[in-house]
Amino acid sequence: MKHTIEMNVNGEAWAVDVAPGETLLEVLREKVGVKSPKIGCERGDCGSCTVLYDGKSVRACLVLAVEAEGHEITTLEGISHDGLTVLQEKMVELSSFQCGFCAPGIVLSVHELLQERPDPSADEVKEAISGNLCRCTGYDPIVDAVLEAARIGPGDRG
Amino acid sequence: MTDTYVGKADEANAMETLGVIGKGTPRIDGLDKLTGAAEYVDDMDFGPALLHAAVVESPYGYARIKGIDASKAEALPGVVKVVTGKDFPYTFGMYMKDRYVFAQDVVRFAGEQVAAVIARDARTAKKAASLVEVDYEVMEPLLDPMKALADDAVLIHPDLEDYEHVPWFFPKAGTNIAHWRKTRRGDLEAGFAEADVILEDEYTVPRYAHCAIEPHVVVARLDKAHRLTLWTASQSPYTQRDVFAQALAPLGLSHKDIRVVTPYVGGGFGGKAGVSMEIIGAALATVVPGRPVKVRWTREQEFTNTYQRQGVRARIRLGAKKDGTITALEHDLYWDAGAYVEYGANVVNAAGLSATGPYRVPAVKIDSLCVYTNLPPGGPYRGFGYSEFHFGLESHITRMAQELGMDPVEFRKKNAIVEGDTLAYGEAMNPSGLIEAIDKTAAAIDWGVEETSDDPTKAIGKGLCLFWKAPAMPPNASSASFLKFNEDGSMNITVSGMELGQGYLTVMAQVASEILAVPPEKIRVETPDTDRNPYEWQTVASHVTWSCGNAVAAAALEAREKIYKVVHDARGYEEGSLYLEDEKVKCDTDPDFELPLAEFVVGGIMMPDGTYRGGPIVASGKFMPEFTSALSDPETSQGGHPNVHYTVGAAGVVIEVDRDTGKIHVKKAALAADVGRAINPVLIEGQITGGLLQGLATVLYEDMRFDAQGRLLNPTFTDYKIPTSKDVPDQIIPIIIETPQPDGPFGARGVGEHTMIAAAPVIGDAVADALGVRLKEMPITAERVALAVAGMDD
Structure with a gap:
């Protein structure tokens, strides 16, 4: 079979x-x-x-x-071939994660969002990650990092 | 030795200018976790030899096992072994040995492990487990602790009096009471006689699930040299090793034969403390020597067979004078502790010592009863009993204020415990910024300012409650740390506290960084391995920043002394004139002198004759709270010193609630916690945000529902809703208060659990404020609010 x-x-x-x-x-x-x-x-x-x-x-x-x-x-291993994406970088910098178990899924959900909506609102970010459960952070720190990453833009890192 | 240590803590506290303490240093585990490099137990590869186990569970809450027929399972190709309770007639447990590796003659909760199948792949194991035939004689389960307390109740543990337990437990033989913590202080009758108002009522809190996103998993291997290694998703590697060693002693295994490795953990919240399902892995490994065997819980098993937060029925009687002075408190707590209480009884104990809440209460009577039921084992959950009793107590405090015609915040401030006040068990309260926390929280939610909704179908309500919590630890719970420098002046620190997400590794790096003037990014702090990392009791009780922080500070101070000595020996400077700055040794008396750490911390310092002084700088540190004791009068709890200190604070909310549907929307939530010293404020804000949301979920919608057999009806995230990103309050305001803890590293005390404790009562208060209805049972769902508004509750 x-x-x-x-x-x-x-x-x-x-x-x-x-x-x-x-x-x-x-x-x-x-x-x-x-x-x-x-x-x-x-x-x-x-x-x-x-x-x-x-x-x-x-x-x-x-x-x-x-x-x-x-x-x-x-x-997650494949979203960037040149170091970290700006999103990953901001999440590291702002400590917007805790246990890290949900982080790969969240990064991918947001990565998809940013491809379509490079300048999302906070509500759009919440909508995009609403299917990714996180028991640690209370989500706000993640939303903050995403908005910060969006503000900077992807540059040439995709 | 306490004095010596406290001297060192003072030395750390006394450092005038702080470099990294108090800064939002980015977490040192960020790259690991944001690149996918972080390895959790289930991510580890064990090669083709790996076996998989599936567990046969009881479908009944209470039943006698008449027989087990595993022949069909054993006949399935790919099955390696089937084991049952007969193969492991051992009990285990942390504080009381009342649990079985596999059920023996009786199953005591639905989901209890009866047998296990080990197979070459997970699917075969699961299929074979379904083929194991167990013949049960079903009995009537006891699901309500009040019924289990009845004189004629069936005894869930008839052998209770034979169970080994810690000296501070008081089981009542011939009953279902596994432990009864009694706290008595002052003249209760006189206290109530003095009261102008006496208010009495009951409150109910159901069971809750931790819901860490990573399920429990264990891989265990007994190699041919009789060495048992376990890789576990755990908060407690050393405690696990100890429990395994005790449980498996009949097989000739002792501590040195057992190694527990705990890589990153995908959330704990208390659920991965102690030993729950991991005992199955440890036992199974012994029947397939040489082969690693994995047990990974499904989400459903995660709900039904780890620990659950215990339910509680509280009866509170509170007396106060017209001027707002509390005179007496009687607080009875009946805990639905579940089928096994080896850990959960200590939750009951902790609550029984502290159920006055953060108030000055001259006359106290607390009875906290740990009652066996045929529900899954209760155990530690973020808050450790305090979340549970604060719901009733804080609701009651607000109601008393209203009875007295006082503002609830003023009433709280009048009775708030302050440094030096006598605690219920007779010791003095530690330094605390409770009043400051109340004031700042009240300001954050504009307490006293009435707000109305723009939407006439909705009402606005506010609530403000206090919280406190002490770590619940055995008196000899300790932490230890090893530190070594590398050739480039970077360092490795090993500890055995667990990085659960709270940022502990980063905080330990900050503590060492501050003392040794090496930046946190040059400090590697690794997750535990009991062979290599030094002792830590467990990562629970919000105590590792304090306790292990002290151990790391002690190691760093020892390393600093060694550094100064080498420089003194080689260069002749007085040790007292040396200091560390920017990864260099400098000297007060010689401004031109500076020696980078990287030049000598491993290789030593070269002398004019070509010989060297010094060598690798290594150090160790430990901390044990030598002033605590769990021994006290069992009838009153007077005479001991069970708790090290309390972390206190306040939380407030502004909610908007729909008058017709009862749906609650949290517009604003503020929480102030006195952390002593914020070693990393960003991480503390993270605890406040995450903990508040977890607490709000317990009051707004989470709830475990069981059928008449004690089977959990909602063991999935579809039916047991935890918050998503769309369930977050509009605004969360974290407030950090810093009243130093004299024996904490740089004055710090813990804060992880505290952030969810006041969430439930503030919602109860805010609903009462908005709609005039008082909900006395959690959760306060939209349905319950709507029914209460319609006068259709109860």
Whole structure:
């Protein structure tokens, strides 16, 4: 019942044997070795497994691995090929995280937002991360960092 | 030795100009966490030998196990082993050994581990677990602590009197009372006789879940040399090692054979303190020697079989004079402690010592009862009993003020505890900026200024409540630290407190940085490994900034002495004339002298003859609060010194509530905490923002619901809602008060838990202020508010 899928993960071509029931999250973590998408609930509630699927954020626990066939998957490890994005930099600088477990998903959700809306309002930022649960920060510090990153703009770092 | 240490703390406190203390130094774990480099237990690779376990859980709250048939599970290809309670007839526990590795003859809560399957992959393990057939004789579960207290109640633990426990617990054999903390001070009858108003009522607080986003996970391996290593998502590596060593002693394992490694943890909030599911990993590893085995809790198991915050029924009787002086307090707390109380009984204990709240109460009677029920084990949760009792107490304080015709804030200020006041257990209150916290919070929410909503269907209400909390620790809870310099003048510090998200590693780096004049970014502080890092009791109780901060300060001061000695030996300067600045040793008496640390802290200083003085600078430090004692009169709690100090503060809210639907919108939330000294104000603001939101969620919507069998009905984030980014108050105002703690590093005391304690009663007060209805049961949901407004509650 194994099926070989070809997909692009963070700019690299991968061919991976997957079982029909396997999720993209399991395959990324166990067969590709990309560990930033986290396992938090395995039912689409928490957003800690958020990845970009052809640039759109999805919950990797709700995507079957076979659905990734021929698609581009981007995780936190792949959003910048030149150091940190401005967003990551601001989140580090402003200590806008705590345990860090939700951070990869949040960075990806915001990354997607900033591609579409480079100058979002606070409400738009809250909307964009409303599917990413964070139990530590109270969210405000994250929103502040995003607005600060947006104010500076991506420059040439994408 | 206390004097010696306090001398050193004073020395740290006395430093006139501070470089990094008090600054919002960016966290030293930022790059790790924002690049994906941070490794959590589930991210670690163990290769193809890794086995996976799935647990067979009881579907009943209370049942006798008549038989277990694992033959179908064992026959499934890929299954390596099935184990049951017969394989591990051991009890374990932190403060009382009342818990079992696997259920023996009886299951006491729905979700309890009955057996486990170890398989070569997780799916097979899960499938096989569903094939294990357990024959139960179902019994009527006791879900209500009041029913469990009845004379004819079934005994959930008939062997209670045989359980080993700490000396400050008082189980009542032949009952379901696992511990009864009694605190008595002053003449209660006279106190109530003196009162002009006596107010009595009851308040109810349900159970809550921590909801760290990372579920519990353990990987355990017993290698062929009989060495047990565990990688755990834990707040308590050393306490875990101790509990494992005690529980597995029959297998010939002791402390030196056991190693606990704890990389980054994805949130704890008390839920990852002590030992809960990790005991399963430790036990399973012993039946598959040489193979690592992983147990990872699902989100549902995270809700049902770790610790839960205990529910409580409070009965409060409060007396006060017309002038607003509190004269007497009687506070009964009946805790729904769950099936096992090895940790939770200490929550009950902590509340029983401090349920006066931050008030001067001349006559006190507190009874805090830890009652077994057939619900999941209760345990530590941010606030450790204080959030629970503050809801009733603070609601009651406001109501008393209203009965007296006094402003609730004035009433609080009149009775607020101040330095030197006598605590319920007889010791003196530590320095505190409580009055300042009240004033600043009141100003932040424009207390006394009536506000009306632009929307006529909505009402505005305000509330302001106080909070306090002391760390609940055994009297010998200690912290230790190792420090070593590297060739470039950078340093590594090892400690065994846990970075749970609070920023502890950064704060430890700031403490060492301040004393040794090395910038925080040149200091690496790593997460614990019990083989390499020195002792820490646990990262709980909001005590590591204080306790481990003291240990790191002690190590840094020792390193500084060693640095001065080397420079003295090699260059002849008086040690007393030397000081550290900008990563260099300088001298008061010779302005031209400066020696960069990088030039000698490992390699030493070269003498004219080519020989060297010095060598690697290494140091250690420790801290134990040698003034505390848990021994006291069991009937009154007088005579001991159970708590090190209290952190106090106030919180206030402005809410807008819909008169028809009861929906509450928090417009403004302010919280002032007296942190002694803000080592890193940005991190403290982070605690206030995050903790307030967590607290607001417990009063606005979170709630655990159980069916008649004691099964949790809402074990998912779909049905147990925690706040999203859209549930944040419009404005959060963190206020930092700094009244130094004399024995804290640079005067600091802890603040992590405190930020959620007052959230529930302020909402209750604000609803009462807005709509004139008093809700006495948490959570205060829109539904309950609407029903109360319509006169349809109860």
